[in-house]
Amino acid sequence: MEDYELVRQCIKGNSRAQKALFDKYAPKMFSVCMRYMKKTEESEDVLQDSFVKIFSKLSDFKYEGVLEGWIRRIVVNSCLDQIRKNSKFLNDVQAEEVEYKLEQNSFIAENLMAEDLMILIQRMPDGYRIVFNMFAIEGYSHQEIAAQLGITESTSKSQYLRARAYLRDRIEKR
Amino acid sequence: MEEKDFIKDLFQEKLSNFETPVRPEVWSSVSSSIGASAASTGLSLIAKLIIGTSLTAAVATGIWFAVSNSENEIKPEQETTKIEKSSDTETKEESRIKEINQPKFSDVQIKTEADKFILLPPEPEFNFETDENPFDATPNNSISEFKGIDSKEVKDLIPPLEVNTNPKVENVISNQNPNSKQSPIQSDIKISLPNVFTPNGDGNNDFFTIPKVDLTDFSLVILDEKGKTIFTSTDLDFNWDGTTLNGEKASAGNYVYFITAKDLSGKSFTKYSNLSIRY
Numbered sequence: 001m002e003d004y005e006l007v008r009q010c011i012k013g014n015s016r017a018q019k020a021l022f023d024k025y026a027p028k029m030f031s032v033c034m035r036y037m038k039k040t041e042e043s044e045d046v047l048q049d050s051f052v053k054i055f056s057k058l059s060d061f062k063y064e065g066v067l068e069g070w071i072r073r074i075v076v077n078s079c080l081d082q083i084r085k086n087s088k089f090l091n092d093v094q095a096e097e098v099e100y101k102l103e104q105n106s107f108i109a110e111n112l113m114a115e116d117l118m119i120l121i122q123r124m125p126d127g128y129r130i131v132f133n134m135f136a137i138e139g140y141s142h143q144e145i146a147a148q149l150g151i152t153e154s155t156s157k158s159q160y161l162r163a164r165a166y167l168r169d170r171i172e173k174r
Numbered sequence: 175m176e177e178k179d180f181i182k183d184l185f186q187e188k189l190s191n192f193e194t195p196v197r198p199e200v201w202s203s204v205s206s207s208i209g210a211s212a213a214s215t216g217l218s219l220i221a222k223l224i225i226g227t228s229l230t231a232a233v234a235t236g237i238w239f240a241v242s243n244s245e246n247e248i249k250p251e252q253e254t255t256k257i258e259k260s261s262d263t264e265t266k267e268e269s270r271i272k273e274i275n276q277p278k279f280s281d282v283q284i285k286t287e288a289d290k291f292i293l294l295p296p297e298p299e300f301n302f303e304t305d306e307n308p309f310d311a312t313p314n315n316s317i318s319e320f321k322g323i324d325s326k327e328v329k330d331l332i333p334p335l336e337v338n339t340n341p342k343v344e345n346v347i348s349n350q351n352p353n354s355k356q357s358p359i360q361s362d363i364k365i366s367l368p369n370v371f372t373p374n375g376d377g378n379n380d381f382f383t384i385p386k387v388d389l390t391d392f393s394l395v396i397l398d399e400k401g402k403t404i405f406t407s408t409d410l411d412f413n414w415d416g417t418t419l420n421g422e423k424a425s426a427g428n429y430v431y432f433i434t435a436k437d438l439s440g441k442s443f444t445k446y447s448n449l450s451i452r453y
Contacts, residue, residue: 022201027193034194044200051204114188136182137190164181
């Protein structure tokens with residue numbers, strides 16, 4: 001079923017369509033949750049909350065963008081809400097210069113499975129992980145990240161660069 | 175610097191569409207949260223039919239039960255006859271036991287007649303055992319009398335051949351009962367257990383340990399609020415950094431831990447404390 005038709009049926013309250021929508025996007029969104037939340041149980045809780053939100057707000061979806069992008073935003077926001085509830089984070093980071101290396105050993109990447117990368121991300125400290133997820137994978141701008149997390153743009157940038165250096169370091173050591 | 179971000183490309187490529195299987199339970203809780211409207215519209219005609227027929231079936235069976243109950247009330251005689259019958263069967267069973275025992279003896283006797291010299295001597299012993307031993311001769315009675323007590327325990331305590339009468343057995347058991355339920359003697363070792371630690375890597379209180387004391391057979395279990403085991407150790411000198419059994423860092427919150435061990439004199443030592451993890 002096309003997303004358009006799927007959304008229409010879901011709004012009408014067709015439970016089969018709702019299940020289909022869930023089945024279509026939940027596995028991908030669960031990965032998103034796992035990247036932000038680290039823990040499986042917490043990720044499931046956030047995923048559940050997200051989809052309840054998605055279904056209740058589905059009538060607000062204006063078909064202006066891709067459905068998946070809209071869903072993903074809701075999921076990421078739910079993750080951030082939960083993280084905010086869990087603890088204060090990202091409170092004291094200054095912008096600073098980060099060393100750069102030439103990125104030439106891309107062959108390493110071929111041996112890396114998505115599962116390995118998931119684990120790498122999940123082991124990152126909270127601040128790095130969230131900014132990295134938002135910037136590198138979800139494609140938020142530093143400006144958006146700063147607004148979402150209540151940090152400055154330069155903090156977001158430096159967190160990202162640090163996260164990247166951290167990951168590069170881990171990958172090269174493998 | 176923005177021209178080529180290899181790490182970004184790598185992670186975006188591999189992870190932006192990465193899927194992780196979702197347990198079906200998540201869907202069931204989502205579907206129950208999004209409300210009954212979904213459930214009602216989702217029912218097909220067949221489902222409605224099934225519900226309808228099962229309802230009528232339930233009503234019908236209810237009526238049938240009521241009728242059959244009243245039938246029973248009319249005929250109380252049946253029950254009494256049943257009781258008589260059951261008592262009959264009991265006596266029959268008893269006689270059966272006798273019957274079962276007797277043929278055995280006769281079998282032995284027949285055999286012993288065949289080879290007199292070899293099998294005759296053991297015969298009296300066999301008789302003696304079955305007559306004197308309360309456990310073997312009337313197993314039903316002896317066990318039902320001592321309900322709640324492990325029959326093995328009783329047998330272990332009392333070698334069957336030495337016990338001759340039932341009263342003795344009962345005495346032994348009534349003496350044994352309170353002892354077996356008492357907990358083992360507690361060690362009087364005093365130990366002050368930590369109840370907070372901060373595994374945030376700042377070099378201060380980063381590891382959870384317990385004070386050094388003379389204990390053996392040490393084991394420690396840490397549970398989270400849901401009662402899930404997140405860490406165990408059998409090493410008294412353990413040094414926990416907050417990493418749970420599944421490799422994740424324990425989140426800030428309240429936990430509880432239990433210690434069981436023995437002191438040097440063999441007395442058991444058990445203690446528990448709450449543990450608050452903060453970052």
